[in-house]
Amino acid sequence: KAEGALSLLKGVLDYTEFKDVDLVIEAVIEKVSLKQEIFSDLEKICPPHCILATNTSTIDLDIIGEKISSQDRVVGAHFFSPAHIMPLLEIVRTNKTSAQVILDLITVGKVIKKSPVVVGNCTGFAVNRTFFPYAQGAHLLVNLGVDGFRIDRLITNFGLPMGPLQLQDLAGYGVALAVGKEFAGAFPDRTFKTPLVDLLIKSGRNGKNNGKGYYIYEKGSKPKPDPSVLPIIEESRRICNIMPNGKPISITDQEIVEMILFPIVNEACRVLEEGVVIRASDLDIASVLGMSFPSYRGGIVFWADLVGAKHIYNSLKKWAQLYGNFYKPSRYLEERAIKGIPLSAPASSNPTTKARL
Template sequence: MSDVVTYNREGAIGVITVNYPPVNALGHAVRSGIQNAVQQGQDDADAKALLIMAEGRTFMAGADIREFGKPMQEPGLPEVVNFIEASDKPVVAAIHGTALGGGLEVALGCHYRVAVPSAKVGLPEVKLGLLPGAGGTQRLPRLTGAQKALEMITTGDFVAAKDAQAAGIIDEVAGSEDVKAAGLAFAQKVIDEGKPVRRVSELTDKLEAEKGSDVFDKFREGLKKKARGLLAPFKCTDAVEAAFTSSSFEEGMKRERELFGELMESDQRAGLIHAFFAEREVSKVPGLPKDTPIRDIKKVGVIGAGTMGGGIAMNFANVGIPVTIAEVKQEALDKGLAIIRKNYENTAKKGRLTMEQVEERMSLINGTLTYDNFADVDLVIEAVFERMDIKKSIFSQLDEKCKPGAILASNTSTLDIDEIASATKRPEDVIGLHFFSPANVMKLLEIVRGEKTADDVKATAMNLAKRIKKVGVLVGNCHGFVGNRMLHKRGAEAMALVNDGATPQQVDKVLTDLGFPMGQFAMGDLAGIDIGYSIREERRKAGEDVPPSWMDKLAEQGRLGQKTGAGTYKYEEGNRKPIPDPETDKLIAEFRKEQGITPREVSDQEILERCMYVMINEGAKILDEGIADRSLDIDITWIYGYGFPAYRGGPMFWADQIGLDKILDAIKKYQKEVGGKQWEPSPLLEKLVAEGKKFGDL
């Protein structure tokens, strides 16, 4: 008997308990332990029914990530689930916490399922580019029918106990949260009522009812938009369909395993697994000890009640932290607070908040017209216009008003944190907290360390990111940090490609075909063309050689993007869909003429290489300079901050998949053809290619 799985009999019930902290993952010891315990229950003449449950905070929560990438040890999960189902004594699963992935498949192998009210179930394998491989695609539709099974398996979303009962997954939701009592009571009822062994694999009524229907064709049509570019949701659909078209359960299982194998070999699975592990690894900062103390953040100040400041404030109110927002004028403050309330009320209309919760959160957000009210805050975040003189003036005032030990943070997206900190007498308390717009939605928090930022401030910022449900990435200080530094290179190349003869929509289509939710120019319209214009103007003032751009002309004409109804594209009222605009084409043609450029045909492949490889080259320079500690920091920044498709694993992982030698050859080609510092090969990239290594080897 495994140490992590025990068998004890209570009355006529053989109780099988899994205890493998933290989440009772289905590692080898658990799988073999369950199989042995079920056998022990079968051999126990006094056991009339078996109960499978788990200790700790949850039922079994899927595969053991510690075994990822290693050869599978027997028994595999499909064999264990089949072994449970084959029992000639009724087996009951008692679920608390979450039954996810393989955990739910174990429960589906049982003959009955009872859950406590707070429990949730789900099959989230699709989020790792996989499908449930232990019978989940064959057993679930036998309980729920095709539509519900398709929805659960292709989204990976969790289902609450009551909803799972309504769908036929759970037989009973207990009246209390005592999972063992619930399981024993249900198992005793099975014995007392003489309930039969009910094997899910043998149920056919739901299959017969929907055979020959068009549910699968309709579902695939919907996936074309919802799961654009993704492989796993379509393979999941094929697997569920096999439950309805196969001549037997065994044939359907064979098809499930074939499709599972195809996904295991796919680049998308590799990319999603990399993103999964990278998100967990990114919180472990090299050189920052685990036991670094953190400062207590009980109260927060935010400067600026605009779109960004309001969104930042919402993050704190959402987790119960009081926020004070400062503005210069009462009118701006009232407008900002009204927008926050409207955002919350819109969420309530969608059923994701109650009106009581709206009022609770609004009660945590207060406004002020003076920094005097920041005297007792533990953290203040400045979120004003991207101008160094304004930011330095604010930080000088905060230095006087805020208590010792308060963290002073800037939401700057590009500016020098050290220069901002120089306006204070406490540079060790200054850090960059770069939220992404909309700040209450986007998951990334780019945390920028200054030269003198204290370790406990860094640790506090990383901890705070988790607290407000963000993915925090700690990076170094330079113009644009990690994300925007790379984006600016891509943006400059995208504009140069249009100068050469491409159209904005052609450039954008290449990027969306790669998997980005929107292209460079549509994204600029969403963010506001004035932001990029302001950044370019600041750089010009600083003496940098920033070439003229047709986008400067858009800004000067007041075409600032979606907020003005026209930018690179035009927009119809109430619709965010970008529409190509002849006025922009005309402006670009005039710009080319002014610059003496004769337009040429630009291929999609050239657009892909120039937009993406320039980013890879810059990413390599960022690594070489220590601005990012690891390539995974860059990958996570781009996945959560800029919409890089997670199934490609992030830009640096994607580069490893393409081949660094191929990318370096292209960079050298564009160095000759295009020129400019952006095409000077990174020494690190050259070194990796010479040594036959990848970014992932660093």
């Protein structure tokens, strides 16, 4: 079976063989200039009906496609890592993407046994944008003196397959820096800047890629917390200098889980308000299939409604006063908490978005 699959593949060294293809998916590193160059080259060679898709996880598609004329063919085909296991295919539409391109990509997704969800275009799209506070919330807590391994343990007890620090180890720190830069540029008002990843890289660590991160990775055994990372964390705390009176904050297990997950709910509210997804259930499905949010909790928005918008809003408001804008409640969350409306109830209609879909 493997040989049969490999026999269908053909490697080429230039674009000349692309003259008859129906779909191209670009999957190079997150570098805007390189992606723009590739799309310009593809437009010249590929047939006029060919779909020009990108697998970018964060970069705005309008920027990637801005140098080509046929922008109606540009679409996001964002697979989640590891792509052969994760079932979600996030199909990202711009305001110029043709309806036919979206429908064709949905069909391709179903044929390859993925679950396609159509989302709008913005930095990070629906899933990575919603979950960008995941790692940042962990770094904020770590720099406030909370034990990072405790954070990971509590989040896995909640039901996610791994905590934010182990997930960063898995992705590699280069990815963390590149993605962090994109989000810092797009959402400077609510980005927490941490020196910790730079310090880890300077100390020769790159997570699972080289076997050394927050955890030690040895073949055949489970990741183990690495005590030698603690002086690096202490150095980060010294540089950040955000611990009240220089002392670690005292915090319960429940507060840790909430301080990691409530900012994600808050960003989900912004994604809903902006019409990046047209219904809360799309975000619920995407959070389960793309970020492995525990399915028995129903998805990020469904779970938030069980917890209650009022409790989430009041908690975030309190933390924003103590620890800054990272926790500042969104307008959508505030409005629904005050009026007692579920977060999953349809947002005020955005006629342009809905008509296009």
